[in-house]
Amino acid sequence: MPPIRLGPRDLLEYSARYGVLICRECQYAIQKSALESHLLKHKIYRDERQRLLSSIAQLELFEPDDVPLPTPDSPPIDALPIISGYRCTAVGCRNLCASSKRMRRHRSEIHGLSDPRNFSSFTRPVKLQTFFRGTKLRYFEVTPLSGAELDEQMHDAGMPLLPPRVRTPPETPPKSSLVDLNLETLTYFHHFTTTTSLTLPSAESPQLATHYWQTDVVLQALGRRWLMCGLLAISACHLAVLADDATVERVHRERSAQFFLEFSNGWEEAANRDLSMEVEEEAKKAGGQMVCILRCAQWASAEYMPDQGIIPEPAAPSxxxxxxxxxxxxxxxxxxxxxxxxxxxxxxxxxxxxxxxxxxxxxxxxxxxxxxxxxxxxxxxxxxxxxxxxxxxxxxxxxxxxxxxxxxxxxxxxxxxxxxxxxxxxxxxxxxxxxxxxxxxxxxxxxxxxxxxxxxxxxxxxxxxxxxxxxxxxxxxxxxxxxxxxxxxxxxxxx
Ligand SMILES: [Zn+2]
Ligand SMILES: [Zn+2]
Incomplete structure (x- = not known):
């Protein structure tokens, strides 16, 4: 699943899989509470910052402690630096350290062994990454792609992070033809026209709802990328609701979130534009109904969290x-x-x-x-x-x-x-x-x-x-x- 990029120069990268937003320039994930100041640090001001923050507000971001960690066989995450480190091989211990000094200390403090020789008998060199820095730093092991050339920079000074490195891009399969068909997207489109469109209500007349979604909206979406993204987001969301399998459901939800993000950027632009042409008015109306359906679905499926009353009512809409x-x-x-x-x-x-x-x-x-x-x-x-x-x-x-x-x-x-x-x-x-x-x-x-x-x-x-x-x-x-x-x-x- 490709990550979503946002912001000027694609500064930020969102991974729906881990629920993190990574700053590609700084090469680490930004905590929700630090977002605004982080954007300021990169000189993103006023309107642009507000727009970016409202796009980000649509994304599901986990607190650092709740971020799931990739399994050791996962490939490295592109936007994060790769660190050479060690894994403790003691039975039942999965401790990771970025430096041999720390690993020696771990061994003596946790396992009570202080033989300074034989370092390799209780450790294994591994490649590490971390989403966050500072107090939320948590290493996880990754397995670099075999094709990629990784310079073996031993790194033992206790400085956990390396400067950005140049890596050869992973191999891409040769292009078989000039036609670019995205079959996954077509599947979502097909599901929308054959199934989802029959289930959606219309603002005007209930009798015309099917015709409206199946014909009018589809035709408008074929001429506007943002509207098409909204249509695909609804279709993916519908498939998620229909899925029996939790993994399948999650995949559809993630796709839906990606489509929704692009859709809502276009929708906001369209909503702010001065529209005198009737055609645009129609597209705007369709967009408004899509927003409503997608937000309902999001609201209904989001994890239940009690209103915590941190922000004094009624400042925060409940x-x-x-x-x-x-x-x-x-x-x-x-x-x-x-x-x-x-x-x-x-x-x-x-x-x-x-x-x-x-x-x-x-x-x-x-x-x-x-x-x-x-x-x-x-x-x-x-x-x-x-x-x-x-x-x-x-x-x-x-x-x-x-x-x-x-x-x-x-x-x-x-x-x-x-x-x-x-x-x-x-x-x-x-x-x-x-x-x-x-x-x-x-x-x-x-x-x-x-x-x-x-x-x-x-x-x-x-x-x-x-x-x-x-x-x-x-x-x-x-x-x-x-x-x-x-x-x-x-x-x-x-x-
Ligand atoms: Zn940054
Ligand atoms: Zn250990």
Whole structure:
């Protein structure tokens, strides 16, 4: 897997495999916390630095202690210097040292042996590399490619790192023809047109979604590299979700991350450009929907990490807000611009019809509609149960916003359960985010318990969308509920 290069003169190199970002000039990996100062050191200022930092923010970077180390049979990492050192051959000990002096000390301190002769009987010369320097320095053994000429520089002074060296490039297979076909990329493209395009929702009309992704978007992507990268990123991500094997999944995820990086650079450029031409407007729209799908997938599949509250709220948008904003960014139109009164009227009409029909042997609603009935009954009584559990609300604006959000949820539930089609379920879920009053979003941002309880009910719609085929939401429901559980005491959660 080729590493990704970024920055002026390809200064930085990202390895998705190890989750590290290496400075090619300095020849070591930069810790996340030192990134900004490191870019300054290389005289990368203002806009350029911000742009670079936001690209880097899309990458998964591990803390030094969490970086997996290559196995001893791995080839050296190009961007890092190769150091001659020693491995201790004592049984069960795998200690690596860059100098013979240190190895002798290791032998006497750890193994209690101090015979100064016979050095080669307990060590083996090896080639070493390290991602980080200083306190995070950790050597790993590598096996240089046999074709590469490596100058045997013995290096015994305790200085762990050599100056940059010139190495002959690894042998490349002879070019068999002038046609450059990347079969891997074509596979992703094929998967998109034949499979993924059938699964994606559209912002406009659910009926046209397949045609939109299979034809309109593909044609636009064929004329714009950045958009094509977005398309391939979605396809790779889809294959990762479909994979049974963890290794295969990881490979697809890494590819997806690489495509995503190039896509988001182009997308940002397109978004900042002044666009008067209609064609560009279309490409921008497609790009916006791709960003949303990819971010949802990323959000849902990322390792679960509790909000640690290191940055004081609400300065940092919480994870919940971030997924809400992402889905809202998809650009689903709510169809009609209902006023709040209309939403309330609509909701109470639905709830009244519902309870009437429940009383009289299901009336207009088929009995298979049980989940929806239960859910609506639940929502109908939610305000009173919340009032009991949460006590007297702090202010009327909160009460109004909460009630309005519940009313909108009633409406969206009915839409969602009307069909098992992925596009419909997606729209119903996304529409709620657009219908809720701005004040409700504000309540979520300050972790109002009432708002979070309502949000937990919305998760049912997310679950339905996932269940109906929105694969890029896989895992998101669990994560949403975990996030809410973090903020809401258990007895409120029971509501
Ligand atoms: Zn550097
Ligand atoms: Zn040892």
């Amino acid at each position: 994870q919940l807000q971030s997924i809400m904003t992402t889905i809202r960014g998809f650009g689903v139109r709510s169809g009609d611009d209902d006023s709040q009164e209309q939403t309330f009227a609509q909701a109470s009409r639905i709830l009244n019809t519902r309870s009437a029909s429940n009383a009289g042997s299901f009336g207009a609603f088929p009995p298979c509609d049980n989940t929806l009935s239960t859910l609506l009954n639940h929502l109908g009584t939610l305000p009173s149960r919340m009032a009991e559990a949460l006590g007297k609300p702090e202010n009327t604006q909160d009460v109004l916003a909460t009630l309005s959000a519940i009313a909108a949820l009633v409406e969206c539930c009915v839409t969602s359960f009307a069909s098992d089609e992925a596009g419909t379920a997606w729209r119903a879920m996304a529409t709620w985010l657009i219908k809720v009053p701005g004040h409700f979003n504000h309540m979520v941002s300050r972790h109002s318990r009432a708002a979070l309880v309502v949000l937990a009910h919305w998760a049912v719609l997310v679950e339905r969308a996932e269940h109906c085929g929105c694969w890029f939401l896989k895992g998101s429901v669990r994560k949403i509920l975990l996030r809410i559980a973090e903020r809401v005491p258990a007895d409120d959660f029971a509501v």
